[in-house]
Amino acid sequence: xxxxxxxxxxxxxxxxxxxLMNRNLIILDIETSLTExxxxxxxxxxxMIVLKANNKIKGLITDRDIVTKIIANNDNKIKNYLTTNxxxxxxxxxxxxxxxxxxxxxxxxxxxxxxxxxxxxxxLSDLFNASDSNSILExxxxxxxxxxxxxxxxxxxxxxxx
Numbered sequence: 001x002x003x004x005x006x007x008x009x010x011x012x013x014x015x016x017x018x019x020l021m022n023r024n025l026i027i028l029d030i031e032t033s034l035t036e037x038x039x040x041x042x043x044x045x046x047x048m049i050v051l052k053a054n055n056k057i058k059g060l061i062t063d064r065d066i067v068t069k070i071i072a073n074n075d076n077k078i079k080n081y082l083t084t085n086x087x088x089x090x091x092x093x094x095x096x097x098x099x100x101x102x103x104x105x106x107x108x109x110x111x112x113x114x115x116x117x118x119x120x121x122x123x124l125s126d127l128f129n130a131s132d133s134n135s136i137l138e139x140x141x142x143x144x145x146x147x148x149x150x151x152x153x154x155x156x157x158x159x160x161x162x
Contacts, residue, residue: 017098018091020127021112021120025050030058034076037061048109050118051082057118059084060111088113089122098122103142 026044028037030053037049047063059082069081088111089098098110102124112120124140 016091017089017093017095017110017112017122020095021091021122022126023120025118025121027052027057027118029053030079030082032078034066034070034078037078038063038066048121050111050121051078057086058082060086086111088118090114091119095127099127099138103138106142 026040026046027050028040030051032040032051040049041047041063048060050060051058058079061078061082065081065083070076070078073081075081087101087105087107089101091112091114101110102108108124110122111118112122
C-alpha cells in the first residue's frame with residue numbers, strides 16, 4: 001500500500017513536494033531479469049522501477065518501456081533500454097515547479113532528491129488530490145500531446161464482427 005499524505009485544497013499554494021511524494025521507492029539491481037521486474041511492478045502496482053548497480057542509481061524502466069522497447073525489439077536485456085537522463089526535483093520544491101518540469105520533459109513522474117540522495121518519487125497521479133484542476137489539465141495536455149503518425153495503413157475488411 002502506498003503511503004501518501006494528501007492535502008485537499010483548491011490550489012497548490014505553497015505546498016511542497018515533500019508533502020505529496022511517495023517515499024516507498026522500489027529499487028532493483030540492474031541485472032534483475034525482465035520477468036522479475038514485471039512481477040515486481042505487478043505486485044506493487046507500480047509503473048516504474050529504479051535500477052541500481054554498486055549502490056548507485058543507473059536509470060529507470062517503465063511499464064511502457066517494457067512494451068514499446070524491450071518486447072517490441074524481441075529483447076530481454078533491461079539495461080539496454082534504461083532511461084538514464086533522469087529528471088529530478090528537490091524535496092523542498094513547490095508543486096508548481098514539478099508541474100513545469102513534467103510539462104517541459106513530457107513525463108508523468110519525477111524522482112525526488114534531498115541533498116543529492118533519492119528519497120521518493122512524485123507522479124502526476126499523486127498530484128490529483130491536491131490539485132488545482134487547471135494546472136493538472138494543462139500538464140496532462142502537454143504530456144499527452146501526440147504527434148500524429150503519417151503512415152497509412154490500408155486494410156481490406158469485408159466484415160467486422162465483435
